[in-house]
Amino acid sequence: MKFNTGAVVHEPGSTKKNKTGNWREERPIINMAKCTGCGICWVVCPDGAPFKKGKVFDIDYDYCKGCLICKRECPFNAIDSVDEER
């Protein structure tokens, strides 16, 4: 590990290397049949894990921490969740 003076991080965007997906205990799953592509899941996600895939949204599980705010906020109840398997 490098210890830069003042803990300054010199590499822009390096936070992407920190894949917080392994913090998850529950995994949200978007039901593509119900998804309208409204993007509210992306708006409310604290990590910006949902991403547009054609007309619908999918979740980047590298960064999804499993807070399930997307499931709670989806106006079409298009998001389910399952226990994360380890």
Next chain:
Amino acid sequence: MAFVKFRYGRKNVISGSDACAIGAQLAGVKVIAAYPITPQK
């Protein structure tokens, strides 16, 4: 310095606060952040 009125030989008679401010001015500080101050203009 406009405010310095009293001289004592080569020296000027000022307060410690003035001295601190002058030190900062001579060092060319670029930003002074403070609360509260009496606006000067």
Next chain:
Amino acid sequence: METLVVERLAQFVNNGELDARMIKVESEHSACSAAFGAQAAGVRAFSATNSQGLALMNEILYIMSGARLPAVFGIVNRAMSSPINIWCDHSDTMGCRDTGWIQLYCESAQEILDTTLQAFRIGEHKDVLLPVMVCFDGFILSHLYEPVYIPTRTEVKPFVGKYRPHVKLDPDKPVTMGPVGMPDSYMEFKKQQAEAMEAAKKVIKDVDREFKRRYGRGYGGLVEKVNIPAKTIIIALGSVCGTIKEVIKKHKNIGLLRIRSFRPFPEKEVKKACAKAENICVIDRAFSFGNHGPIFTEVNSALRNCNATITGFIAGLGGRDITPDDIENVIKNADEGGTLWLDVFGKGVSR
């Protein structure tokens, strides 16, 4: 009391004698934050505060130091409420002695000017990169007038130079400052800070020596020694040292060790000066409730292998004058040990 410092700077900015931005903020917490932002953007930032204001910015003090940004603040030592007291006392800066700021204490207006200049060089040194508090006694030093030699900008330019930040916020070279430090790395950053404070000891001495060489005025670096070695040594900081210097002239074998740099603490210099002393008297203008005066505690630690009797004197809290008679009482009670209070409840000396 510190408002005079920034009001004077506001005048300079207003009349064109200083090309700087004055940021009027809503609280001292914001003042320190704004100074932090300015330093992070790569410029010299300054503020002045004391007492409750310094306490209010407390959490940001740690941040400035941890991020290794060398701001310089003028602190006009003043007592802490309650009761409300606007007079001289060291409780404010003693209260933040663990924040990782260098603390230099001045005895005269000339020293304040010179130390403020030195502060930029000390803090900005590549081995240090720590913020600096230039501390001076409220009213006694901040408001009383003294003859001071004011150098010109041309004179000090070669000494104070330009600020070359080791890092700054720049859209062309993006960096992150102040990220999270997890348990697996935080401690390493703190050790780096500790090492920087340690390195500051030599830098403070070198900078003062260079200043003396250039301008003929020096302050002893970390400590100022008067009549040392001596059988009895008084240790103090701030303007009271002027009074002590006058009183000990009338005595034999009494010396004064004025601590100029309290952080970093000059442990080696204290040990060396007190090596052959019998009695050490430490005057504290602050008190750590539940223990002793802060300087007393640190001196005891430095002299843990020394045989001298160390007596602490709590004096001058809340602007109570420390008179020559008080110093005579210190000398009279130099071998008492423990902590004594001077001039309280009508008693010259009491426990």
